[in-house]
Amino acid sequence: MVTEEQVREAIRVVEDPEIGISIIDLGLVYDTEIQDHTVKVTMTLTSPFCPVGPYLTSQVEAVVSSLPDVEKVDVDITFNPPWDPRTMASDEVKAMLGLW
Numbered sequence: 001m002v003t004e005e006q007v008r009e010a011i012r013v014v015e016d017p018e019i020g021i022s023i024i025d026l027g028l029v030y031d032t033e034i035q036d037h038t039v040k041v042t043m044t045l046t047s048p049f050c051p052v053g054p055y056l057t058s059q060v061e062a063v064v065s066s067l068p069d070v071e072k073v074d075v076d077i078t079f080n081p082p083w084d085p086r087t088m089a090s091d092e093v094k095a096m097l098g099l100w
Helices: 004-009 053-065 091-097
Strands: 029-037 036-044 072-077
Touching: 004 036, 004 053, 029 053, 029 072, 053 072
Parallel strands: 036 072
Antiparallel strands: 029 036
């Protein structure tokens, strides 16, 4: 059975094309749940009107569905809580974005 760590590592290759940084490091992935052979990914976008939202969700679905034993992937987009890179991004990303 796939683990949450494996799911997050798979998602790490998905980058926000406008910023060029992994959506994991940006803090856009809020949660991953695994039940049987279904993986649910709860994530957000940099803004509610993010033009690359459909691209990002399709990329997440593609990389997670390629993992062993994963039969279904559900990507749930939420804006609660709103994304804030000052508190949700990794320290490396904060430094790259000049948020210190």
